[in-house]
Amino acid sequence: xxxxxxxxxxxxxxxxxxxxxxxxxxxxxTYILRRPEIGMxxxxxxxxxxxxxxxxxxxxxxxxxxxxxxxxxxxxxxVVCTMSGVHFRTHNLLMQLKLVDAIKEAGNIKFGMDPAxxxxxxxxxxxxxxEKMTVRKAIEAANIPRTYISANCxxxxxVGNLSQMGTLLPPKDKVLIYGDGNAKxxxxxxxxxxxxxxxxxxxxxTLNKTVYIRPPGNILSQRELVQIWExxxxxxxxxxxxxxxxxLALMKGIFSFFIKRNDSTNLRQLKKEYNSxxxxxxxxxxxxxxxxxxxxxxxxxDGCLTSFEIGxxxxxxxxxxxxxxxxxxxxYLKLYx
Numbered sequence: 459x460x461x462x463x464x465x466x467x468x469x470x471x472x473x474x475x476x477x478x479x480x481x482x483x484x485x486x487x488t489y490i491l492r493r494p495e496i497g498m499x500x501x502x503x504x505x506x507x508x509x510x511x512x513x514x515x516x517x518x519x520x521x522x523x524x525x526x527x528x529x530x531x532x533x534x535x536x537v538v539c540t541m542s543g544v545h546f547r548t549h550n551l552l553m554q555l556k557l558v559d560a561i562k563e564a565g566n567i568k569f570g571m572d573p574a575x576x577x578x579x580x581x582x583x584x585x586x587x588x589e590k591m592t593v594r595k596a597i598e599a600a601n602i603p604r605t606y607i608s609a610n611c612x613x614x615x616x617v618g619n620l621s622q623m624g625t626l627l628p629p630k631d632k633v634l635i636y637g638d639g640n641a642k643x644x645x646x647x648x649x650x651x652x653x654x655x656x657x658x659x660x661x662x663x664t665l666n667k668t669v670y671i672r673p674p675g676n677i678l679s680q681r682e683l684v685q686i687w688e689x690x691x692x693x694x695x696x697x698x699x700x701x702x703x704x705x706l707a708l709m710k711g712i713f714s715f716f717i718k719r720n721d722s723t724n725l726r727q728l729k730k731e732y733n734s735x736x737x738x739x740x741x742x743x744x745x746x747x748x749x750x751x752x753x754x755x756x757x758x759x760d761g762c763l764t765s766f767e768i769g770x771x772x773x774x775x776x777x778x779x780x781x782x783x784x785x786x787x788x789x790y791l792k793l794y795x
Contacts, residue, residue, distance in 0.1 A: 480652035610644035636758035673776035
C-alpha cells in the first residue's frame, strides 16, 4: 500500500509547519487546510505558498462551514491536528469538536500532552487538560481510528530559557530552581516531535494508542538542564530555589517577577526579597499566566511527565523508531551560545 494522504490542520503554526515538513520529507501526499480566516496575514500566506511550491496541496475549509470541512477530509486518509492550546497566544482546542464531527468517516487525530494522566491538575491550569479530554471522548465516541501524541516539553519554550518564565533566552547570571530541581521532565526538539508523529501515521502498532515521545536521553531534571548550559557556556549561574508552596502563591499573585539585586547578594537575602514580593502583591495573575503557572507546577514539582509507566495502551516513540537520531539537549542548547 502507498503512504497515507495526510491533512495537516494548523499547518502554518509553530508545530504545524514542522509536521508539514516532516510529512513531505517522508514522502506522504501532504495536504494543508487553508482557512479563509487567514485574511490579510501575509506571513501565514507566504508559508502556505512555499509549502505548495514544495508539493503540498492546499485545500480550503472553514470551521464555521461544516460541509467545507467534510469536502476537505474526503481527499485524505489521516488528519494531523496541531491547533494551538496555548492560552497566551491562540487557544482553539474545543474548535476540534467541529473537526471531529467532520472526520467520523476520515482518519486519525494526533495531538499534545497526555490529558488522561492529568485528572488531578490544579485550577485554572487544568482547563487545557479538561478540554483535551472533551475532544478525546468525542473522538472515541465517534469510533474514529486514532493515535494520540504526547510530545512533552517543547525545547523552544522550556530548554533555551532553562525553564524560566517570562523569557525564551538563557539567563545571564541568575536562574530560578523549582523546588530541589530534581523532578524529571522530558525535553524535545520540535523537529523530532514532528518526525516521530509522521512515522506513527501508518504504523499499526500505534493504532488507537498514545505514543509517548519520551526518549531516555532527554529525560532530565531542571538542575541537569542548567548544568548542561553551564558546561556549554562556561558560566556558573547563581541559583535560587522556590518552594512549591511559594510557587502556588504566584497563581494568586504575580505572573512574572524580577530579583533586583546584584550578583554579590547572598542566596538567603534573595529568598527573603522574593517571598516579600509575593506577600505584597494583591492583584490576581491574568488567566493565561495562571494556566501557565499551573503547568509549570505539575511538570517541575509533581514530575507529571515521568511519574507513570507506559501501559498496554501506549508506546514509546524512540523504542518504535530506533532509526531516528533525536537531538539531545546539549545539541539543542548550542543554538543559544
